Amino acid sequence: MFVGLQGAGKTTTCTKYAYYHQKKGYKPALVCADTFRAGAFDQLKQNATKSKIPYYGSYTGSDPVKIAVEGVDRFKKENCDLIIVDTSGRHKQQASLFEEMRQISEATKPDLVIFVMDSSIGQTAFEQARAFKQTVSVGAVIITKMDGHAKGGGTLSA
């Protein structure tokens, strides 16, 4: 399950992560549990289609917990090795969105929660990262946009 702030690069990184594992011979799948941002499902769908990775999502559903569970169940039945759940961007002041993230995690029971962090955030990442870790069991961090500037060091130290 991928979590993080708005625009951190979750959807892009989900596809890269799936593609990487596909190239290694695994059978990944993508689930779009982002019902918040307009176009989120289309973005994931386009990336998945280009990479020939199966995907699941909904244009009409408004319950990300339900969509996540449906997607995970479907791909488990299809014997996928790696089911990646992309979630909406959120920040710690958005209590209801944090609660939603907790519910998705509780319902899908991910083996790994990955916190995706934009390197340009620098050391201010600390408070946000802590809030995510206090709500869901973050087990890994991926830092994105290291190609754009030199602030990644601050992010790493935070």
Ligand SMILES: Nc1nc2c(ncn2[C@@H]2O[C@H](COP(=O)(O)OP(=O)(O)OP(=O)(O)O)[C@@H](O)[C@H]2O)c(=O)[nH]1
């Ligand atoms: N330069 C650069 N741009 C990136 C990288 N990763 C993502 N982006 C860009 O950052 C923007 C946001 O990426 P998304 O993958 O949509 O981010 P997101 O976290 O899914 O966004 P929300 O779902 O709205 O929270 C897009 O324009 C991406 O192309 C990266 O490593 N380098």
